[in-house]
Each structure stands twice: as structure tokens, then as C-alpha cells.
Amino acid sequence: xxxxxxxxxxxxxxxxxxxxxxxxxxxxxxxxxxxxxxxxxxxxxxxxxxxxxxxxxxxxxxxxxxxxxxxxxxxxxxxxxxxxxxxxxxxxxxxxxxxxxxxxxxxxxxxxxxxxxxxxxxxxxxxxxxxxxxxxxxxxxxxxxxxxxxxxxxxxxxxxxxxxxxxxxxxxxxxxxxxxxxxxxxxxxxxxxxxxxxxxxxxxxxxxxxxxxxxxxxxxxxxxxxxxxxxxxxxxxxxxxxxxxxxxxxxxxxxxxxxxxxxxxxxxxxxxxxxxxxxxxxxxxxxxxxxxxxxxxxxxxxxxxxx
Numbered sequence: 001x002x003x004x005x006x007x008x009x010x011x012x013x014x015x016x017x018x019x020x021x022x023x024x025x026x027x028x029x030x031x032x033x034x035x036x037x038x039x040x041x042x043x044x045x046x047x048x049x050x051x052x053x054x055x056x057x058x059x060x061x062x063x064x065x066x067x068x069x070x071x072x073x074x075x076x077x078x079x080x081x082x083x084x085x086x087x088x089x090x091x092x093x094x095x096x097x098x099x100x101x102x103x104x105x106x107x108x109x110x111x112x113x114x115x116x117x118x119x120x121x122x123x124x125x126x127x128x129x130x131x132x133x134x135x136x137x138x139x140x141x142x143x144x145x146x147x148x149x150x151x152x153x154x155x156x157x158x159x160x161x162x163x164x165x166x167x168x169x170x171x172x173x174x175x176x177x178x179x180x181x182x183x184x185x186x187x188x189x190x191x192x193x194x195x196x197x198x199x200x201x202x203x204x205x206x207x208x209x210x211x212x213x214x215x216x217x218x219x220x221x222x223x224x225x226x227x228x229x230x231x232x233x234x235x236x237x238x239x240x241x242x243x244x245x246x247x248x249x250x251x252x253x254x255x256x257x258x259x260x261x262x263x264x265x266x267x268x269x270x271x272x273x274x275x276x277x278x279x280x281x282x283x284x285x286x287x288x289x290x291x292x293x294x295x296x297x298x299x300x301x302x303x304x305x306x307x
Contacts, residue, residue: 001040001160003047004081011045014082025089026123029073032097034088035117036061041139041159045083049167054084056174057104057114064100065090094120099131110170112139113163139163172235172288179284180228183277184220187270191216211267219270222263226256230278234285242286249282 018035026033038045038054058077065072070092077086090097101116108114118126128135138148139162148154191213194201205212229252237245253274260270 001044003044005043029089031089032094033119036086042156098126176231179231183227187220218263230281231285234282238286
């Protein structure tokens with residue numbers, strides 16, 4: 001894991017400050033307290049990837065609290081080299097709130113890296129066993145995490161590598177889904193733009209008598225997996241020459257053309273988008289892994305463009 005390394009003394013000081021802040025918040029708000037931190041092995045406790053996972057966990061936790069009708073009286077977050085921490089002072093039953101946090105830890109792919117402590121109004125920690133849950137398991141072997149930590153079963157390097165791979169996989173999946181979502185949304189917005197003389201819109205088919213607005217919607221829905229695959233191909237080939245990305249996109253585009261025809265009964269609705277937006281999704285996938293302004297030109301063979 002890349003990032004600033006912290007010492008054991010820095011971590012102990014950060015833990016002491018966290019305990020002090022917990023006590024201060026509970027005295028002020030007299031409420032249940034959620035303290036959310038990250039389980040990160042090794043001397044690097046924070047970097048861009050770790051912070052993104054932390055933000056994701058905060059968003060999911062807030063959403064689940066709102067969905068359960070739990071009022072948040074106060075929230076504060078800190079981003080330090082020693083790690084990220086967010087405090088939530090909430091109204092509700094501590095045991096029920098613990099069930100919500102454990103559900104997040106158990107069911108998200110990166111939830112194993114989340115540590116969402118719940119303290120009741122008296123400052124007592126609610127343990128997983130109190131709600132019928134097993135102790136946290138090891139990231140590598142699935143045995144109880146405390147046992148592996150106590151006996152140092154796994155090296156720090158192994159734990160760091162597994163953590164990095166877990167985070168990269170999660171966010172590559174999230175990013176490719178987001179790219180595909182935006183690509184499909186653009187197709188739907190375009191066909192719904194009205195009026196478009198001579199083209200398909202919500203009112204008529206223009207000069208295209210073999211298609212209508214619903215044909216375009218069916219086509220756009222069928223292309224969602226293709227756009228996600230294009231983004232993933234860009235990520236997978238980000239360290240290779242851009243022309244390799246373009247080469248792999250070709251066959252994916254041919255299969256997507258078949259899928260589109262199946263959805264529209266052979267009507268050609270988005271052939272141009274298969275090429276242009278497919279390339280754009282692939283380029284976006286590359287951009288998520290490498291720092292360059294534009295890869296589209298080199299992917300298509302224009303070696304004069306600068307990336």
C-alpha cells in the first residue's frame with residue numbers, strides 16, 4: 001500500500017484521542033454513538049483508495065440510518081495519516097443500531113474493512129455476540145481475526161496486498177457500472193429530446209418508419225452490459241498501448257451489435273453509438289488508471305495526439 005507510514009506511537013496517540021472524543025460527544029449529546037473507522041493492516045493507514053472506501057462506508061451508513069428512521073443529532077469526520085474516523089450521535093436503540101452496522105460489515109464486499117463500533121448511552125460497547133453474530137473473520141483465511149492477529153499468522157505484506165486488491169476490485173466494478181449508467185442515460189435522454197425534425201423523438205418517428213421511441217429504449221437497455229464491458233476493458237489494458245484497448249473493443253462491439261438487433265428485431269438504432277460511445281467508455285476506463293487527458297486518439301491510431 002502506498003502512502004505516508006505512521007508509527008506505533010502515532011497510532012496509540014490517535015486511539016487515545018478517539019476515546020477522549022467519544023466521551024466528550026456522549027457527555028454532550030447523551031445518545032448512542034457510532035464510531036466508524038477502517039481496519040487497515042500495516043503502517044499505511046490512509047491514502048486515496050482507503051479514503052474512498054471510507055467515504056463509501058459513510059454514505060451507506062447514513063442511508064441505512066435514514067431508511068430505518070434513525071435521527072442523527074450530530075456528525076463529524078476526520079481524515080488523518082493515522083486513519084479516517086467519523087462519529088455519529090444518533091437517537092435509537094443501541095442494539096438495533098448495532099444490527100444495522102453489522103449488516104453493512106457483513107454484506108458489502110469491502111465491509112470486512114469497516115469497523116463500526118456502537119456505544120450505548122452509558123458508553124458501553126455493543127458486541128457482535130450480543131446480537132447473535134460471530135466474531136469478525138480474518139481477511140485471508142476466514143478464521144477468527146483476533147486469533148490470527150494475536151499469533152501473527154499472516155505477514156503485513158500479505159494483508160496489505162489483499163486489502164489493495166479488494167479495494168481495487170470494488171471500485172473498478174463501481175466505476176464501470178457508473179460509466180455504463182451514464183452511457184445508457186445519454187442514449188435515453190437523446191431519444192426523448194423533442195422535437196427533433198426528421199429524427200425519432202417522443203412525438204413521432206421522423207423519417208425512420210421502422211423505429212420509434214420504444215425501439216430506442218429497448219436498444220439502450222440491451223447495451224448497458226456492453227458499455228460496462230468497454231469500461232472494464234479500458235481498466236484491464238490501461239498499462240498496455242491504447243491500440244490494444246481498441247483491438248479488444250472491436251469484438252465486444254460486434255457482439256453488442258447482435259444483442260441490439262435481438263432487442264429491436266433487427267432494427268439498427270444505435271450502430272453509431274456502438275462505435276463512438278464504446279470507445280469513449282474504454283477511454284474512460286483507461287483514464288481511471290492512468291493520468292492522461294485523452295486516449296481516444298491513440299486508441300484509434302492517431303499517434304500525433306499527446307496523452
